[in-house]
Structure formats: structure tokens, C-alpha cells
Amino acid sequence: MATNAEIAARFEEFADLLEADDVEYKPRAYRRAADNIRAHPSPIADRVAEGDREVLEEIDGVGDAISSKIVEYVETGEIEELAELRADLPIDIADITRVEGVGPKTAGTLYRELDVRTLDDLERAAETGEIQEIKGFGPKTEENILDNVEFARQVGQRQLLGEARPLADDVLAFLASLEAVDRCxxxxxxxxFRATIGDVDVLVAAADPEAVVSSFVAWDSVDGEIESGPEKASVRVGEIRVDLRVVQPAEFGSALQYFTGSKDHNVRLRNYAIDRDMKLNEYGAFDVSETQRASGSDEDAGDGGRRVGERVAGDTEASMYDALGLSWIPPELREDRGEIAAAEAGELPDLLEREDVRGDLHSHTEWSDGNASIEAMVEAAEDRGYDYFGIADHAEGPGIVGGMGLSDTEILEQVEAIREVDAASGIDVFAGIEANVDAEGEIDLGDEVIDALDVIVASTHSALDQDAETATDRLIRAIENPAVDVLGHPSGRLLNERSGLEFDASALGRAAAEHDTALEVNSNPRRLDLWGSAVQAALEEGAPIAVNTDAHQPSTLEYVRWGVHTARRGWAEADDVINTWELTELRAFLH
Structure with a gap:
């Protein structure tokens, strides 16, 4: 059955093709619907297939026309009008628009002028100098396309964590319901919890592997079987590949450690084991002090030499680390960034938990580009048990699409509205703004506005092609601004769409620590910005962190899940994150 993300992708494709065809207004409506479909808390396709059409009425921006297309897609797997658009504009629109600077309109022009249909066509046209000959284009545009085509190819093969992990949770729930499954x-x-993933890997412990494989490939959510065997299978669910491997219960822990990775972590751990006369693999941990056959490598296939020595661990994952005298290492840390040495020294961090988060300092409402009122957003935050919540709609500035940023006058009007909601709410509501960091690192807010606000998030939305040195200096200038409380999504990246700014995360961390400015981990699954290694570098310099959702409607407050795990990948503890602090401590920081 189609996932919400898959349905949303169809309407995003609709919007892109319409825009490429120079259609006005409709693309924006389809994109809004796509955002709300993706964020809907229940599986839309399942409910529609069961005859529950009322679910479509719950989705903001989904009227009769879009509802009928959703129903058509659920029932037939296709939308006739979209198929006609594809025939009229036979462009790999998703691939081409992953190239930074190439939007749907540009893709449409390149198709009409040069018959560019694929990334390969685009690259050839740029290499031969044809693009710069088109009116409105030039050598710089052509050079930018050449510089970014390869990046577009790479990201096109990976899925967003926020789209793949919910599917993985569904897979686990299904497998756990099977009588033959011991653990999964x-x-x-x-x-x-990497920001993007290639496919969904699932491990099952069962005494009867064939029964599990048989049930898995017959699961009603499976859209196609890729391959299957006695102990493993690969299927397609929507647009995502799911790989299942079944192992014997006694080897589940060792297999889980082995197949979780990362490769660099596992190599380091195996070498650590070799130095202690141990051998690690997916079958267990073996004491090979009495044999000369320990190699610690992956060269053996099947069982050939891989169960040599006395097996001392493997039924649980923790036992694999314990056999080496190490604390269990959380999966988010297994990237070979010092975690094994920290485990040996007993210095692993007490990682941030989702329950530690007391509030959110970066959210949007219908005052700018959000889809809900101030009251609705605050109510949703209160329902989550938060102690405080910040509204930070967009201010005017470069990079804000459609003129949806607020002027100083409008910001002051919104502050009054927020104060009224705050007075009636059971939690503390902060009046904030998301200001724009211009190419020089400045923000454009009047003194009266700055004085009226509780929190200022400053973010980049334009000039995202600067070199690393220029970008670092620009971001540090924003951090040093005494009005700025949080540097929002520092790179400005959009996963699978644009790479964003490169910068020295350690330098940002030093500046943030010195000026009491928090660096944001933006939890939107299309951003996850900062990311794990950047968070770790910043924390090593003493920087404070804020884990915010950048939510544009109540349901996307759930994005905090992705932000928490991203911060964990950066070794963040609760005290490192300002929105885990008590209200009085947080207010002191913001002032």
C-alpha cells in the first residue's frame, strides 16, 4: 500500500511538471497539499482503501480535485492526469531539479530548447556549451550545472531518514506480530539514524527462517518481490527497498552488531578484538587465544573458519562489547569518531533523550508560510507536555519565497497576538522571529523589533554557493550579533536537493560558546542541519545546541524525533541542549 511519503511525492512531481509547463498558482497548491499529506499522522492510503474518505477532509489544502486524485492513485497506482503531463513533458524532473540552481521552470526551458530529459542530457548540454547560448542563461549557470550534476546523481539513490524510518517501524511491527519471530x-x-539511507535493513531471530521469509514476501504492504531465499529476502514497499535477513536466535546479538555498522566502526572494533586474542563476526565473539587462525577480516565466506575458537558472546549485542571489556555503544555513535576509546575509558556520553526536550524555539504559523494559527501550534505544543514554545515566523529578506516574510510592523503586530495567546495558555509562549542572514552575515531587524522579541533565530536562505572561508566568516558574524539567540539551520542545505554552505564547524562552535549563541539542529527531515559530525565538533568547543523542529503545522512537531537522534549522532547530552533547560535558565540565556 502506498505510504504518505509516496503519495506526497506524486503531488510534488505534479507541481514540478506544471511549473515546468509555465502553469501558475496550481503548483503552489499541490506543494502545500503534498506537505500536509506527508505530515499526516495516519496512513492515508490504508484508510482510503478501507472506504474511509473522511481522512481526506482532515488534510488542509486537499480539496475535491486533489482528493479524487488520491483515491485514483490508491485504487489504481496511477493518476491519469499526471501520466498525461509526463507524456507531454518527458523529463526526469526529480533528477534534474536535484541539480542546484535548476528549478522546474529551468528544466522546462532546457527541454523545449535543447530536448534535455535526463541528468546525462543535462551534463552533455553543459559540457558542449549549449546551455549558455539560451536567452537568460550564461557561462556561470552552465558552470554551476556542471559542478552539481554529480552531487545530484549521488543523492538520487538515497532516501530521507524521515521517510524511510516510519516504513521501517511498520516493517518491525509486522514482523513482531509473526509467531515465528523471536526478535527483530x-x-x-x-x-x-543517518540523514539519508540506501535501503531498509531488517534483522530477525527465528528458528524457522523460511516461515518468516514466506510471511514477509506475502505482506500486503509489499509492492514487489525483488529476490528471496531460505534465510533472506528483498522487496519493494512503495519506492523503498527493504532487505530482510533471518538468523538463529543465539546469533541475533552478534548479527545485529555486525550489520548495524558502520564499516569503519566494525573494522576498528575487530582490530581492537584482534589485539586481545578475540575474533568478531556476525556469528559471535570468539576467544582464539588457543588458535593461530584469527584474522579479524571479512575474507571468509559462509562458516569457513568464522566460528573458530571458543564462542564467548553473541546472543545479545551488549555481550559483544562486554566480551571486549567495553560498554555497549549506542548505534548513533558507531561512526569511528572516538567511540571505542571512550567506551574503553568509561567516558561515553549520557546521550540526549526525546523526553529531555522541554520545548521548541523555532516554529511557523499562517502569519508567514505555516499552515496553522498561533493558537493551534501552541495547543499542539501543550498537548506534547512542553513547558515552553517559540513562534519564529519568517522576517522579510533574501531567499524567502513568495514574499511571505513579515515586515517590522507586522512582526510587532504578531508579538501582540502571541502575548495574548501566552496569557491564555498553560505554557510559556515566546515571541520570536526567523531573521535572514544576508551574504555578509547581517540581519535586517529594527531596534524596536529586537527589543520586543524573546528569541531571534537567524538563518541563511540565500547566497548558499559561497566558499567555505567566506561562509564561515559570514556565519560567525551572525553568531556574534548580540541580538541573535540561535543560528538556524547553519548550512541551509536541503537533503537530496542542495548541498548548502560548507563551513568550519569548530570555528562556529568557538564563536557560539564565546557569544552565548546556540547552534541549531534543525529537525526537519529535509534538513537535519547541523548534522552529527558538525554537532560533535561544535560541542567539543563548548557550543550550546538547540534542537528545533522548524514545524509549519502541528503534526510536524513530531520531527523532534529526527533532531534528537541527529544530536545524539553528535554526542549531545541533555545539558548541551538549551531547550532541555528549565524555563528560568533558558530565559536567562535568551536575554
């Missing part, structure tokens, strides 16, 4: 867990990069 995700593995690979999705268990380590």
Missing part, C-alpha cells in the same frame, strides 16, 4: 530490529544506517 532494524540494522544498517537507518539504525544509526
Amino acid at each position: 530490529e532494524v540494522a544498517g544506517s537507518i539504525r544509526r
Whole structure:
């Protein structure tokens, strides 16, 4: 059955093709609907298939026309009008628009002028100098396309964590319901909560592997079987590949450690084991002090030499680390960034938990580009048990699409509205703004506005092609601004769409620590910005962190899950994150 993300992707494709065809207004409506479909808390396709059409009425921006298309897609797997658009504009629109600077309108022009349909066509046209000959284009545009085509190819093969992990949770729930299944867990990069993943890896412990495989490939959510065997299978669910591996219960822990990775972590751990006359693999931990056959490598296939020595661990994952005298290392840390040495020294961090988060300092409402009122957003935050909540709509500035940023006058009007909601709410509501960091690192807010606000998040939305040195200086200038409380999504990246700014995260961390400015981990699954290694570098310099959702409607407050795990990948503890602090401590920081 189609996932919400898959349905949303169809309407995003609709919007892109319409925009490429120079259609006005409709693309924006389809994109808004796509955002709300993706964020809807229940599986839309399942409810529609069961005859529950009322679910479509719950989705903001989904009227009769879009509802009928959703129903058509759920029932047939296709939307006739979208198929006609594809025939009229036979462009790999998703691939082409992943190239930074190439939007749908540009893609449409390149198709009409040069018959560019694919990334390969685009690259050839740029290499031969044809693009700069088109009116409105030039050598710089052509050079930018050449510089970014390869990046677009790479990201096109990976799924967003926020789209793949919910599917993985569904897979786990299904497998856990099977009588033959003893234990199950995700593995690979999705268990380590990487920002993007190649496919969903699932590990199962069962005495009867064939029964599990048979049930798995017959699961009604499966859209196609790729391959299957006695102990493993690969299927397609929507647009995502799911790989299942079944192992014997006694080897579940060792297999889980092995297949979780990362490769660098496992190599380091195996070498650590070799130095202690131990051998690690997916079958267990073996004491090989009495044999000369320990190699610690992956060269053996099957069982050939891989169960040599006395097996001392493997039924649980923790036992694999314990056998080496190490504390269990959380999956998010397994990237070979010092975690094994920290485990040996007993210095692993007490990682941030979702329950530690007391509030959110960066959210949007219908005053700018959000889809809900101030009251609705605050009510949703209160329902989550938060102690405080910040509204930070967009201020005017470069990079804000459609002129949806607020002027100083409008900001002051919104502050009054927020104060009224605050007075009636059971939690503390902060009046904030998301100001724009211009190319020089300045923000454009009047003194009266700055004085009226509780929190200022400053973010980059334009000039995202600066070199690393220029970008670092620009961001540090924003951090040093005494009005700025939080540097929002520092790189400005959009996963699978644009790479954003490169910068020295350690330098940002030093500046943030010195000027009491928090660096944001933006939890939107399309951003996850800062990311793990950047968070770790900043924390090593003493920087405070804020884990915010950048929510544009109540349901996307749930994005905090992705932000928490991203911060964990950066070794963040609760005290490192300002929105885990008590209200009085946080207010002191913001002032």
C-alpha cells in the first residue's frame, strides 16, 4: 500500500511538471497539499482503501480535485492526469531539479530548447556549451550545472531518514506480530539514524527462517518481490527497498552488531578484538587465544573458519562489547569518531533523550508560510507536555519565497497576538522571529523589533554557493550579533536537493560558546542541519545546541524525533541542549 511519503511525492512531481509547463498558482497548491499529506499522522492510503474518505477532509489544502486524485492513485497506482503531463513533458524532473540552481521552470526551458530529459542530457548540454547560448542563461549557470550534476546523481539513490524510518517501524511491527519471530530490529544506517539511507535493513531471530521469509514476501504492504531465499529476502514497499535477513536466535546479538555498522566502526572494533586474542563476526565473539587462525577480516565466506575458537558472546549485542571489556555503544555513535576509546575509558556520553526536550524555539504559523494559527501550534505544543514554545515566523529578506516574510510592523503586530495567546495558555509562549542572514552575515531587524522579541533565530536562505572561508566568516558574524539567540539551520542545505554552505564547524562552535549563541539542529527531515559530525565538533568547543523542529503545522512537531537522534549522532547530552533547560535558565540565556 502506498505510504504518505509516496503519495506526497506524486503531488510534488505534479507541481514540478506544471511549473515546468509555465502553469501558475496550481503548483503552489499541490506543494502545500503534498506537505500536509506527508505530515499526516495516519496512513492515508490504508484508510482510503478501507472506504474511509473522511481522512481526506482532515488534510488542509486537499480539496475535491486533489482528493479524487488520491483515491485514483490508491485504487489504481496511477493518476491519469499526471501520466498525461509526463507524456507531454518527458523529463526526469526529480533528477534534474536535484541539480542546484535548476528549478522546474529551468528544466522546462532546457527541454523545449535543447530536448534535455535526463541528468546525462543535462551534463552533455553543459559540457558542449549549449546551455549558455539560451536567452537568460550564461557561462556561470552552465558552470554551476556542471559542478552539481554529480552531487545530484549521488543523492538520487538515497532516501530521507524521515521517510524511510516510519516504513521501517511498520516493517518491525509486522514482523513482531509473526509467531515465528523471536526478535527483530532494524540494522544498517537507518539504525544509526543517518540523514539519508540506501535501503531498509531488517534483522530477525527465528528458528524457522523460511516461515518468516514466506510471511514477509506475502505482506500486503509489499509492492514487489525483488529476490528471496531460505534465510533472506528483498522487496519493494512503495519506492523503498527493504532487505530482510533471518538468523538463529543465539546469533541475533552478534548479527545485529555486525550489520548495524558502520564499516569503519566494525573494522576498528575487530582490530581492537584482534589485539586481545578475540575474533568478531556476525556469528559471535570468539576467544582464539588457543588458535593461530584469527584474522579479524571479512575474507571468509559462509562458516569457513568464522566460528573458530571458543564462542564467548553473541546472543545479545551488549555481550559483544562486554566480551571486549567495553560498554555497549549506542548505534548513533558507531561512526569511528572516538567511540571505542571512550567506551574503553568509561567516558561515553549520557546521550540526549526525546523526553529531555522541554520545548521548541523555532516554529511557523499562517502569519508567514505555516499552515496553522498561533493558537493551534501552541495547543499542539501543550498537548506534547512542553513547558515552553517559540513562534519564529519568517522576517522579510533574501531567499524567502513568495514574499511571505513579515515586515517590522507586522512582526510587532504578531508579538501582540502571541502575548495574548501566552496569557491564555498553560505554557510559556515566546515571541520570536526567523531573521535572514544576508551574504555578509547581517540581519535586517529594527531596534524596536529586537527589543520586543524573546528569541531571534537567524538563518541563511540565500547566497548558499559561497566558499567555505567566506561562509564561515559570514556565519560567525551572525553568531556574534548580540541580538541573535540561535543560528538556524547553519548550512541551509536541503537533503537530496542542495548541498548548502560548507563551513568550519569548530570555528562556529568557538564563536557560539564565546557569544552565548546556540547552534541549531534543525529537525526537519529535509534538513537535519547541523548534522552529527558538525554537532560533535561544535560541542567539543563548548557550543550550546538547540534542537528545533522548524514545524509549519502541528503534526510536524513530531520531527523532534529526527533532531534528537541527529544530536545524539553528535554526542549531545541533555545539558548541551538549551531547550532541555528549565524555563528560568533558558530565559536567562535568551536575554
